[in-house]
Amino acid sequence: xxxxxxxxxxxxLVEMYQAKFExxxxxxxxxxxxxECLQALDTYVPELILLDILMPKIxxxxxxxxxxxxxxxxxxxxxxxTNLGEAEVDMNKELAQALGVSDYLxxxxxxxxxxxxxxxxxxxxx
Amino acid sequence: MSDTRVxxxxxxxxxxxxxxxxxxxxxxxxxxxxxxxxMENANNGLIVLDTKHIVTxxxxxxxxxxxxxxxxGWDFFKYLxxxxxxxxxxxxxxxxxxxxxxxxxxxxxxxxxVSHPEPDTxxxxxxxxxxxxxxxxxxxxxxxxxxxxxxxxxxVEANEMAxxxxxxxxxxxxxxxLAEVSSIYGFRLETIFQxxxxxxxxxxxxxxxxxxxYQPSTQRLVVRATTTQFNEHEKAVSLGDDNLPGRVxxxxxxxxxxxxxxxxxxxxxxxxxxxxxxxxxxxxTGRKRAYDNHDLKLMNLIAGRxxxxxxxxTLYHDVNARRERWEAVFRFTDEGIVIFDNKTKIVGFNxxxxxxxxxxxNEAIGQQFTKIVKTVTAEGLSLAALxxxxxxxxxGKTITKSEQLLEDRHGGRTWTEISYSPIFDSAGRVxxxxxxxxxxxxxxxxxxxxxxxISIVSHELRTPLSAIKGFLSMILQKDFGELxxxxxxxxxxxxQSNQRMIDLVEDLLDVSSIESGKIKLAQNPLALESIITEVxxxxxxxxxxxxxxxKVNRKNRLPLVLADETRLRQILVxxxxxxxxxxxxxxxxxxxxxxxxxxxxxxxxDTGVGITASQMDRIFQKFGRIYNPMSVQSGGTxxxxxxxxxxxxSHGGRIWVSSRExxxxxxxxxxxxxxxxxxxx
Numbered sequence: 001x002x003x004x005x006x007x008x009x010x011x012x013l014v015e016m017y018q019a020k021f022e023x024x025x026x027x028x029x030x031x032x033x034x035x036e037c038l039q040a041l042d043t044y045v046p047e048l049i050l051l052d053i054l055m056p057k058i059x060x061x062x063x064x065x066x067x068x069x070x071x072x073x074x075x076x077x078x079x080x081x082t083n084l085g086e087a088e089v090d091m092n093k094e095l096a097q098a099l100g101v102s103d104y105l106x107x108x109x110x111x112x113x114x115x116x117x118x119x120x121x122x123x124x125x126x
Numbered sequence: 127m128s129d130t131r132v133x134x135x136x137x138x139x140x141x142x143x144x145x146x147x148x149x150x151x152x153x154x155x156x157x158x159x160x161x162x163x164x165m166e167n168a169n170n171g172l173i174v175l176d177t178k179h180i181v182t183x184x185x186x187x188x189x190x191x192x193x194x195x196x197x198x199g200w201d202f203f204k205y206l207x208x209x210x211x212x213x214x215x216x217x218x219x220x221x222x223x224x225x226x227x228x229x230x231x232x233x234x235x236x237x238x239x240v241s242h243p244e245p246d247t248x249x250x251x252x253x254x255x256x257x258x259x260x261x262x263x264x265x266x267x268x269x270x271x272x273x274x275x276x277x278x279x280x281x282v283e284a285n286e287m288a289x290x291x292x293x294x295x296x297x298x299x300x301x302x303x304l305a306e307v308s309s310i311y312g313f314r315l316e317t318i319f320q321x322x323x324x325x326x327x328x329x330x331x332x333x334x335x336x337x338x339x340y341q342p343s344t345q346r347l348v349v350r351a352t353t354t355q356f357n358e359h360e361k362a363v364s365l366g367d368d369n370l371p372g373r374v375x376x377x378x379x380x381x382x383x384x385x386x387x388x389x390x391x392x393x394x395x396x397x398x399x400x401x402x403x404x405x406x407x408x409x410x411t412g413r414k415r416a417y418d419n420h421d422l423k424l425m426n427l428i429a430g431r432x433x434x435x436x437x438x439x440t441l442y443h444d445v446n447a448r449r450e451r452w453e454a455v456f457r458f459t460d461e462g463i464v465i466f467d468n469k470t471k472i473v474g475f476n477x478x479x480x481x482x483x484x485x486x487x488n489e490a491i492g493q494q495f496t497k498i499v500k501t502v503t504a505e506g507l508s509l510a511a512l513x514x515x516x517x518x519x520x521x522g523k524t525i526t527k528s529e530q531l532l533e534d535r536h537g538g539r540t541w542t543e544i545s546y547s548p549i550f551d552s553a554g555r556v557x558x559x560x561x562x563x564x565x566x567x568x569x570x571x572x573x574x575x576x577x578x579x580i581s582i583v584s585h586e587l588r589t590p591l592s593a594i595k596g597f598l599s600m601i602l603q604k605d606f607g608e609l610x611x612x613x614x615x616x617x618x619x620x621x622q623s624n625q626r627m628i629d630l631v632e633d634l635l636d637v638s639s640i641e642s643g644k645i646k647l648a649q650n651p652l653a654l655e656s657i658i659t660e661v662x663x664x665x666x667x668x669x670x671x672x673x674x675x676x677k678v679n680r681k682n683r684l685p686l687v688l689a690d691e692t693r694l695r696q697i698l699v700x701x702x703x704x705x706x707x708x709x710x711x712x713x714x715x716x717x718x719x720x721x722x723x724x725x726x727x728x729x730x731x732d733t734g735v736g737i738t739a740s741q742m743d744r745i746f747q748k749f750g751r752i753y754n755p756m757s758v759q760s761g762g763t764x765x766x767x768x769x770x771x772x773x774x775x776s777h778g779g780r781i782w783v784s785s786r787e788x789x790x791x792x793x794x795x796x797x798x799x800x801x802x803x804x805x806x807x
Contacts, residue, residue: 010589016596023605054585083588107592108628111599 002123005029005046007037007063008081009055013107017050017081020112026119034058038066041073047126048102048119053082061099068100077102077122081115171252171271175202179225179266188271191250193242202269214241217254224256228267231258237274251278297424300329304431313439319351322432326410327353329428330394330421334358334412337398337432338371340405347371347406359409370395371407378404380426384416392416396425400433408432462542462563465549466495468519468556482542482563484534499561501530502539514546518559522548532563541570573642580638584631591631594624626763633765637748640772647693647776651686651800654694654728658717661698665706672711676702679718686800687726693773694797698728700766701793705732708791725779725796732792737785745783746771770795 004026008014014030021028029044031037033055049067053060060080067073078101096104102122105115165172171188173181179202189196197205205211206221216239217224227234234256241249255270304325311317323335336352336359348362365372370393374381380396394417398406408429410417456463456474462482465474475490475498483490483498490498496510503509514525525546532542543564548556598621600606602614609617639645662676669676687694705715713733720727737745749764774781774795785791 010593012593013589013596016593016600020596020600020605023600083585083592106588108588108595108631112596113599113603 001025001027002048002119003027003029003046004119005031005037005040005044005049007031007034007049007051007055007060009033009052017112017115020116021119024116026116034060034063037063041067041070045072046076048123049076049078050081050115050119051078053080053084064099064101074100077126079103079105079118079122081105081107083107169272173197173202173269173271175267175269177266179203179228181205191240191252191271191273214243216240228256228258231260233257237278248275251275297329300325301424301427301431304428307435313442315436315439316351318432318435318439322408322428323351323353326408326425326428329424330410330413330417331415332410332413334410336409338363338375338406338409339398339436340375347375350406358411371409374407375404378402380422380429382417382419382422394421394425396422396429398429398433398436400437405433405436460565462499462561462565464490464495464499464561464563465558466515466561467558470495470515470519472498473558474560479563482532482534482540482565484536484538495561499544499563500533501544502533504531506533515559515561518546518548519556522550522556524548529566540565541567576638576642580634584635584638587631588628591624591628595621595628598624630763630765633763633769636769637765637772640769640776645776647690649688649690649777652689652691652694653686654684654719654726655680657691657695657698661695661702662717665699665702668703669706669709669715672706672709674706674709674711675714676706677714677716679716684719685721685726687797688800689777689797693777697770697773697795700770701730701795704766705730705734705791705793708732708736709734721799722796724799724801726799727794727796729792729794731790733790736787736789736791737783738787742783742785746781 004021006014006017006021006028008017008030009032011032014032018028018030029040029046031040035058037049037051038058051060051063060082064078064080067076067078080096080101080103082104083106103118105118110118165183166185168185168187171191172183172185173188174183176182181197181200181202184192184196184198203221203225206215206217217236218238219234219236224234224236234254236254236256238252238254239249240252251274253272253274255272256267257270258267260266304322307318307321311321319337322337326335327333334352334354336349336354338347339350340346341348341362344362346362346364349359352359360369363369363371365376367373367376370381370383374395374397378397378399380394383393383395385392391411392413392415393409393411395407395409397404398408408425410421410425456476459476460478462479463474463476464472464479467473472490472493472495475485475487477487479490479499480486483500485493485498495515496513499513501509501513509530514523514528517523518525523546525544527543527545530542530544532540532544534540543566545562545564547560547562549558549560551557598617601609602617602621636645658678662678666676702715702717709715709732716729716731718729718731720729746767748768771781774797777797779795779797781793781795783791783793
């Protein structure tokens with residue numbers, strides 16, 4: 001069992017990922033946007049963060065920068081879980097690595113099962 | 127009678143003479159006989175008249191001229207008036223006037239034409255010199271007659287020759303003048319025709335002249351210029367055999383048609399021939415005299431000159447019209463047209479070029495091409511060094527539609543599409559070049575808006591699609607409990623359909639990023655072998671259902687290609703997946719390789735439905751999907767091959783297909799081989 005923070009603004013997707021992770025026996029803390037995420041991180045330290053990019057107010061990249069600024073959070077693995085394609089954000093594996101991101105997953109490409117497996121893999125590698 | 131008179135004179139002078147005068151008398155008689163003999167034998171005819179114009183003596187020569195008849199005793203003038211004489215003697219002077227002149231003591235030289243009542247006798251032309259002889263008593267006049275027939279004939283001949291020569295020289299002058307018509311009237315055909323009509327009228331002495339020209343649209347000869355005013359010539363004639371112009375045009379030979387009856391006029395027609403091409407004909411009528419070969423020769427000369435003028439004028443008008451058309455294009459087109467010489471200096475610059483560069487034509491001409499048509503990178507760095515115009519000039523290469531950011535003289539930037547082309551002379555040497563600059567700023571902007579729209583829509587589509595996919599996958603994995611068979615089966619169908627929608631969104635996103643130029647390739651030297659193995663392994667299960675075998679034909683190690691790994695995999699997956707879809711069951715899909723120059727060609731062949739000729743054209747187009755009888759649900763988006771083609775091309779490669787309907791297809795694509803670093807050699 002792991003403590004996972006899910007940063008996602010779409011309520012249905014939140015429900016879906018939360019259901020799957022809890023089914024697999026993980027503890028999910030949900031933040032509905034970037035602001036909520038950064039606030040929660042003041043008191044709650046997860047083992048892994050699943051981070052959406054396109055969110056109102058503070059977007060995922062901004063959140064990522066903030067996390068990397070905080071020494072107590074810097075080591076937490078972050079998996080970008082988004083629906084922005086590589087072309088839209090110029091995102092690729094190298095850039096993700098440079099940003100200190102563990103993986104980059106496109107929601108429509110992966111089933112929740114596959115996302116859980118990735119998370120488990122990343123946590124195991126830690 | 128005359129003898130007695132002379133004798134009387136002699137006796138009168140003898141009376142006072144003594145015996146000593148007998149000798150003198152004898153001498154005088156001899157003298158008289160001698161004179162008479164001279165008169166009698168003279169070459170000219172002689173008539174002696176007394177003071178009352180009575181003929182007192184004639185000589186042998188006269189009597190011969192007069193048909194052997196003597197006229198002694200006749201009044202000379204009454205004789206000439208006599209009804210049996212007058213019709214045969216034609217004097218060039220009134221008889222009474224001659225008489226008057228004689229009586230007033232004047233010498234007269236006149237001419238007479240004398241014929242004989244008998245048929246078939248020659249007419250004589252006589253010269254008559256009538257001389258009054260007042261100092262000899264009793265003698266009025268001597269008339270000296272000389273047959274000048276031969277002389278007159280010669281003179282007439284000489285006169286005719288002189289006239290002919292004069293006519294020829296006049297004709298020559300006129301023809302020379304015609305030759306100058308073109309320099310005077312330039313290429314104004316109507317004026318040239320009018321000038322020719324009036325010259326022909328003078329030269330051929332005919333009043334009715336028409337120039338007919340061939341009109342291809344009606345296949346008739348149509349009058350282009352005429353001197354006729356009352357439709358004496360038909361306005362248009364067919365090329366048939368039933369009319370003179372038609373016959374002359376078709377036969378290409380001039381023709382005289384002289385009238386046999388009074389009602390039909392004489393006519394001559396000549397073709398206007400340029401080399402062996404007949405342009406038209408000239409028809410001449412309206413002369414009382416029949417036409418002869420001389421007229422024909424003249425007309426042929428004239429028609430020959432006219433042909434050259436007509437041909438020149440036609441050429442001139444053609445060239446002029448063409449030039450005007452091109453000038454209009456040059457002036458009014460929206461595309462900048464810049465012409466440069468073989469030293470890359472600008473020699474032509476149209477108004478649209480001024481709009482794009484903000485340089486006026488007179489500022490641009492003479493300048494270096496790259497100074498005026500400035501292409502830059504997005505960061506503003508000059509691309510002058512990379513301008514392809516030197517290549518165009520040196521290699522005669524054509525470069526089409528290269529997208530360039532153009533910077534005007536004030537630093538303003540416009541996206542343009544520039545095509546370069548060499549201009550060759552007749553010997554095939556490059557003399558200059560032309561650049562066509564099209565403003566695609568608006569196209570780019572529209573394209574950007576379109577691609578932004580697509581990416582936003584795609585993103586918005588992805589979210590609900592992900593939710594459907596995620597929940598379904600969980601249900602199908604029985605995360606929420608058991609499903610009965612039907613539930614499982616149909617939910618699977620929903621899952622597949624959803625997946626198709628996701629694929630379509632992915633393809634649309636690919637198309638939008640390719641078309642907007644946002645796609646970024648990380649091209650590295652890659653080994654095809656491992657990628658092929660991965661693709662084949664991934665797709666083997668798809669072929670398995672239809673018992674299709676995937677076979678990789680590779681003998682040697684393949685050279686590395688310069689490619690983006692993700693995109694190369696995408697290309698291969700697409701092509702192999704397509705091959706499986708369109709294959710007959712229990713067949714083989716073969717992948718093979720071939721090194722061609724500095725390219726590696728990969729071929730994917732299937733045995734299947736193939737592609738018809740009509741489908742071939744649109745197979746690489748967007749939504750150019752073809753009907754697949756092998757599967758009701760083809761599962762494609764119609765974008766796959768388009769994306770593949772664009773991806774191959776953005777690698778600097780090529781893709782092509784060959785196929786036989788009902789037999790199968792072979793898709794081939796060539797990618798550049800990664801050049802080995804010199805250190806590794």
